[in-house]
Amino acid sequence: MGIFLLCSFLMIILYPVGIDLYLVAVPQIAQTLQASEAQIHTAFSIYLFGMAATVLLGGIIADRHGRRWVVLGGALIFVIASLVAANATGISQFYLGRFWQGAGAGALYIMTFTVLRDVLNQARLAMALSMINGVICVIPVLAPVLGYLILSRFDWRGIFVAMALVAAVSGLVNLLLLKETRPARQQSGATRPLALLGSPRFMLHSLLTSASVTAILVYVSVSPLILMQGLGFTTEQYSLVMMVMAGVSMSASFLTPLLLRWLGKDRVLAFSHLAYLLAACLLLGSWQLGGDIPLLLPGFALVCIGFSCGFGVAMGEALAECQHQAAFASALLCIMQISLSGLYIWLLGQLGVAPSGMLISALLLTLLSYLAVKGLLPWLALREARSRG
Numbered sequence: 001m002g003i004f005l006l007c008s009f010l011m012i013i014l015y016p017v018g019i020d021l022y023l024v025a026v027p028q029i030a031q032t033l034q035a036s037e038a039q040i041h042t043a044f045s046i047y048l049f050g051m052a053a054t055v056l057l058g059g060i061i062a063d064r065h066g067r068r069w070v071v072l073g074g075a076l077i078f079v080i081a082s083l084v085a086a087n088a089t090g091i092s093q094f095y096l097g098r099f100w101q102g103a104g105a106g107a108l109y110i111m112t113f114t115v116l117r118d119v120l121n122q123a124r125l126a127m128a129l130s131m132i133n134g135v136i137c138v139i140p141v142l143a144p145v146l147g148y149l150i151l152s153r154f155d156w157r158g159i160f161v162a163m164a165l166v167a168a169v170s171g172l173v174n175l176l177l178l179k180e181t182r183p184a185r186q187q188s189g190a191t192r193p194l195a196l197l198g199s200p201r202f203m204l205h206s207l208l209t210s211a212s213v214t215a216i217l218v219y220v221s222v223s224p225l226i227l228m229q230g231l232g233f234t235t236e237q238y239s240l241v242m243m244v245m246a247g248v249s250m251s252a253s254f255l256t257p258l259l260l261r262w263l264g265k266d267r268v269l270a271f272s273h274l275a276y277l278l279a280a281c282l283l284l285g286s287w288q289l290g291g292d293i294p295l296l297l298p299g300f301a302l303v304c305i306g307f308s309c310g311f312g313v314a315m316g317e318a319l320a321e322c323q324h325q326a327a328f329a330s331a332l333l334c335i336m337q338i339s340l341s342g343l344y345i346w347l348l349g350q351l352g353v354a355p356s357g358m359l360i361s362a363l364l365l366t367l368l369s370y371l372a373v374k375g376l377l378p379w380l381a382l383r384e385a386r387s388r389g
Helices: 002-012 014-020 023-032 037-065 067-086 091-119 122-153 157-177 193-198 200-230 235-263 265-288 293-319 323-350 355-387
Strands: none
Touching: 002 014, 002 067, 002 091, 002 122, 002 157, 014 037, 014 067, 014 091, 014 122, 014 157, 023 037, 023 122, 037 067, 037 091, 037 323, 067 091, 067 157, 091 122, 091 157, 091 293, 091 323, 122 157, 122 235, 122 265, 122 293, 193 200, 193 323, 200 235, 200 293, 200 323, 200 355, 235 265, 235 293, 265 293, 265 355, 293 323, 293 355, 323 355
């Protein structure tokens, strides 16, 4: 299991590295490429679009021809795309590099879940995904520091060269250590991957994971607006708060395997959504009091705890019955998570909902999703039992 965890860690870090490492260089990139900072920030959306546009193809290839092809191909694409972005002389070339960085990162992102699903049972899968989530939480804390250190010696192009090196290391380690994990025998259902969309269990658990991802992405998006614009926090104060919250997320992620052993996955998932409920209550109280910090910060912490404890369990449940379509299922989950969160943030932004209201509503969405799963799964099991006679 240790080798698979190492390979999975190196696969999934490309996704947050591609997002967080270059942010400190946005003003310098804008100046060099003669673009506005808004145009450079648009590259974030293009990166996510690159992921969403290509992961289904990666899932199909992985299920038909093997996981290693997609892992090594994704790493190679990320290396080349990073070098394209590093050598960009205009915004169009930079966008091209960011799109294909997203494609490469997306391939390794879905392979992380796929490979672990191939080699671990459901209980160990939830534990492994929780630990991986802890690793992901480290990157947003370390990336700005690493980006600053690179900028102190090189210009912004050095950051994208560093991204290429990280991808090259990931690809090399996986080339040397990762064995093919694709099941040798495929069921007939594997030839009809879109049949997953007709599986009520898969769709319910997909909704659960997508709602949780939406909550954490809304938290990341609105926290600077709430703290800096709304409450007047300085950049240093905001950074300190985010470091503390990242520490909370890491601690919760690495403690979740112990909770799973003690409580079981159902109780851990219930605990996760209890944390979301308490977070919504605290944030609502803070909002009504005009931004009460003693309520606001514990609310943020509970959002982090809820996501860190529940995401791995929910992903494990979604992938539980997809052994012969694990890669395609992972790709579908990725697209649903990106689509729901992007649509939610765009829609509530268009409606003019306040940042705190947007976050509270996202937390309520996770609770409704959890209640839907808890209410409908027993009914589905009863219906299946009756159909079998």
